[in-house]
Amino acid sequence: MTTLQLLAAEQKSAEVTDWAARIGWLIGIALVVALVYWLMREGWKWRGTLQNDLPELATAPEDPGPVRLTMSGRYHGSTTAGQWLDRIVARGLGTRSRAELTLTDAGLDVVRPGAADFFVPAAALRGARLDKGIAGKVLSEGGLLVVTWQHGDKAIDSGFRSDHAAEHLEWVEALNHMINKTETEGAR
Structure with a gap:
C-alpha cells in the first residue's frame, strides 16, 4: 500500500453533534434560572407579609398650600x-x-x-x-x-x-x- 492509500483509509468523518444532550442541558439551565427567579419572588412576597403591620400610606391633602x-x-x-x-x-x-x-x-x-x-x-x-x-x-x-x-x-x-x-x-x-x-x- 502506498502512503496515499494509508492516509485515505485512516480518514474519518467529523463527529455528529448530540442534539438531544445539548437540548437537555439547555432545558436544565432554564429550569434552574426559573427556580431561582421564583425563589426571589417568594422571598419578596414573604418580606411584604412580615412588614404587613405598616399602616396605609397617607395621600396628599386637597389644598397642600404653596x-x-x-x-x-x-x-x-x-x-x-x-x-x-x-x-x-x-x-x-x-x-x-x-x-x-x-x-x-x-x-x-x-x-x-x-x-x-x-x-x-x-x-x-x-x-x-x-x-x-x-x-x-x-x-x-x-x-x-x-x-x-x-x-x-x-x-x-x-x-x-x-x-x-x-x-x-x-x-x-x-x-x-x-x-x-x-x-x-x-x-x-
Whole structure:
C-alpha cells in the first residue's frame, strides 16, 4: 500500500453533534434560572407579609398650600431608618420608579407613575441628608437624597435621586429648615 492509500483509509468523518444532550442541558439551565427567579419572588412576597403591620400610606391633602420645591428623578426605595440594607417592601415602598417630589407647607408629596403615590405630612418628617446608598442602589458620596420620616411606629428612610443632582443640597436645607421650624412651633 502506498502512503496515499494509508492516509485515505485512516480518514474519518467529523463527529455528529448530540442534539438531544445539548437540548437537555439547555432545558436544565432554564429550569434552574426559573427556580431561582421564583425563589426571589417568594422571598419578596414573604418580606411584604412580615412588614404587613405598616399602616396605609397617607395621600396628599386637597389644598397642600404653596409649593416650596419640586424635583423630578427616581425613587430608589425605602428602608428602616439607620439600616440602609433593611428594605421595606410593604405598601409598595419597595417598588423603584420615576418620581415627582413636591414640598409644601403640608409636607412632601411623592407622585410615582406606575407605583403607589404617597404623602409624608410635615409633622412626620424627621430629617434629610445626602448619602451614598440605600438597599439596592449605591452611588458616589452625596449622590442620593435620603428623607427620614415617621410612619406609625416605624422610622423610615426613603432614597431619591434627582435628574439634576445639584438640587439635592437645596432639598436637604429646605427639609431640615422646615423640620426645625415645625419642632420649634410644636415646643411652644
